Amino acid sequence: MALSGWGRTPVVTAEGDIPDSLRETVDDVSSPALPRGLGRSYGDASLPALGERFLETTRLDRFISFDAATGILIAESGVSLHAILQVFVPRGWFLPVTPGTQWVTLGGAVASNVHGKNHHHCGSIEHFVTELEVATPAGVRHCTPTEDADLFRATVGGYGLTGLITRIGLRLKRIASPRVRTRGLKTPNLAGLFEGFREHDNGYEYSVAWVDTLARGNSMGRGVLLLGDHEGQGTVPEKAKPPKVPGHTFFNVPFSAPHGILQPWALRLFNTAYYRIPRSGKEHTAGYEGFFYPLDVIGNWNRMYGPQGFFQYQFVIPDPDGSGAGEAGVHAGLEFLTRHGMGSFLAVLKRCGDDAVMLPFCRRGFTLALDIPHRGAETLRRLDELDRIVLEFGGRVYLTKDARLSRDTFRAMYPEWEEWMRAVKRVNPEGQGRSLLSERLGLWD
């Protein structure tokens, strides 16, 4: 069958299985395949390399236990974040860290070490994973941040290369309300956005900025800083009214738009309109879905980019000592993108801290993520140039979004890769269940 990531490029043909019980899965570790969840990573992280099979985890979606005293949930890896929210939000619990869609599996979230709008306070999901059981080619292993810590740190953010995660412990967090107090601040340019982050984001658990990537000159990097907190934080009402958990799509893109409907003029219209929405800067409350998952209401929105698909390019520029290097790097990247008219429907800027896994993406600094329609060889060439800018500032590109980084650039961006792959090879010495990403980046060499 034809398989692709959320960016719909590249597309591969591969066969695989969708087991419906762990028993049959674990019995079969002698012929490991590449684990794959809901296929929401953008590039080729979830695609099997040529000749490899995939193992889809969407039917390994059982909760195993929940301890209300500690908030620790144990579940199979195919449970979706949506399922967790559906069950636990009405009971006053929330995901400790969530990416911008709830349609990912917990296993995928761990394998990508996802980060969210609260990274500047509490880091990526790694800090809330209490235990993992991994069916590696060398056998089923149990690991925690302290027990077999190397396997733990190689598997979280390990892109499925250590084997199939069969069991995950995740510490949920208490919330007093399913609603979020939020505030939107319009900023006239990139400098204003950075200032907004510095001034406000320590006071809010969640912060993220939307950036108009098409505005040029003095307005370059204008945007909207969105801040938020769970409503009534710190107080848990005795009897919270069970909230409605919609979780369904409002509109579904039924098929791929022939040439993509997100043409440059449409992007300009959208970005300008979005910026012009009046924002009082005052706090109001909103449902958590609108705040955390604004795009989930449009089913298959990736089809709007047409049959050629798109790249999501997310990079981080470190700023370890707060000297402004991160800001300069983001400025340079954004300046390059606007100069070449590589605007995006959605560009997202966020302050982050350091990840601790073996192959960390987030570094203390700033990260910018944007969608770039695939318009052929020129797009690829421009992105290579952008890689060089990111590298110049000591930055790196997020592999969960990536489909085209070269082997050498990757190695320069991620000097930790050799240590990580040594840990991977300890449990997967023959490189079984290889992903296309792992071969493209030459991880097994």
Add this chain to the structure above:
Amino acid sequence: MGLNTNTRVPSSGRIAIFGTTSGIAREVSRAFVREGHDLVLIGRSAEALRAEAADLEVRGNRPVPVCVWDLLDRQHHAERFAELVSNTELSGVFFAAGVLYPEKDLENDGDLTRHLFDMNLTETIVVLNLFAHHLQRQGGGFLSVLSSVAGDRGRAANKTYGASKAGLTAYLEGLRAAMQGTGVRVQTVKPGPVRTPMTDGYKGPAILLAEPEAVARDIVRGIRSGKAVVYTPGFWRLVMAIIRALPESLARKVPG
């Protein structure tokens, strides 16, 4: 037994799920739990039942007992049934034990064919009779049973499976008539192809392959409204009405 005014599902007692580990039954169980119902899970493998029960216990935040009962263990049906009802009050049953094999395997294998009829028809009827009479004695409840659109018309691609489901559909229609006025509501559920392990070899158009979550929603809604026959997704009611109305010479030409 008290009936909640806005639902046909009795508010007390447990709903028995027979064939818990099938893709549709899993989602139906989850939908029931979401609505606050208590369940008891019935199936062949203790280990598989325990995994489903643990999942449902987390989802519903209340205990879910299990009952190991093999549909093919015909000597023990009465015993298993007595055990079940001696310590559980039932408000209804969702029955989803059934098998599907490729037609070409069935054609060349008499044992497989007999196995399919034992599962989908013979033992199913034996066990459904036990439940129907029990619900009748206690004065009410529902019996919702998974049949298939494949039982509505004989087709080359699944003539044996279709025959077993046609038999089941006919039995359920008769049981519904027999239970008239007893408070026992009998429901026939006819799904089209659903994305479950049973249909992993499905070669038809992807658009006809329904998601188990959507099918479960239809089934639970159907039970709540007391519908006699639930087609899911709903468009199959119209499609099968047309296909059933076609003369055989034309029906033969319908692809699929």
